[in-house]
Amino acid sequence: MKKQITDPKFEYVPDFILPDEAGDLFARLEQVDGFHLETGSCSLKPSHATVQWGPRQSYLDCVPKAYRAKSSGEIPEWLIPLKQRLEMKYNCYFDSIQVNKHFSENAIVHSHSDSPPGHICMVSLGAERNFRLALRFGSHRTLANIPLAAGSLLTFFPNDQWRHTHEMPRSKTPCGARYSLIFRYITEALVREGAIKSAVAFKNLDRQGKLERTQRNLAREAEYSAVQAAYRTGGYAAVDECLRVKAWAFRMGTPHG
Secondary structure, eight states: OOOOOOOEEEETTTTTHHHHHHHHHHHHHTTOOOOEEEOOSSOOOEEEEEEEEEOOOOOTTTSSSGGOBBBOOSOOOGHHHHHHHHHHHHHHOOEEEEEEEEEEEEOEEEOOOOOSOOOEEEEESOOOOOEEEEEETTOEEEEEEEEOTTTTEEOOOOGGGGEEEEEEOOOOSSOOOEEEEEEEEHHHHHHHTTOOHHHHHHHTTOHHHHHHHHHHHHHHHHEEEEEEOOOOOOHHHHHHHHHHHHHHHTTOOOOOO
């Protein structure tokens, strides 16, 4: 009997952050320097600005370099409590926060799926915007249209997030600015130039290129699994040690010394 394929899971919490805290975070972000016009699209001009704390994953080769964000350094102390709250909720470790500022109703997020493994958490602040989730393969059926309220949390889960696409269409109703704070774990393999490939670029890879991509994917999964296991058994100290010795490399037969 053919196994039934279930829809990819996600979780939406409309009131994850109370209004006063959401307002304080919005005001704090309004004072942040370093926002940079950014897009992950090869053809669309940017309609938002980004600041990245922690590792920044690489871009598709076709994305103009002028519209690529770089890491602004470590996650600031005033965002650590929110990071820890999400880590406790999902029992997983995050090493990066990407903050996008969508200036008005004209800002969009083009339809795409994400590459990082593990949980991806998005906290929304400011103007409410609609977010559409759809199946990535097959029928491309709409899974949900979610009005992302200020203070809300939208979470994509491991082994599910790559099976759907997400997008934020232009709003028909005029609105002010919206911030999205996106929490991920970005592995070393995803930071390397050329790590992210479009479907067309992947098809055009030669045998060696496909072998290298497979090795990158194995390294990505090995690091993620090792770091998350360290966090669950020993907290931040164990994560620091795991990253220091690159424990996952031994499992892949490539010890670092």
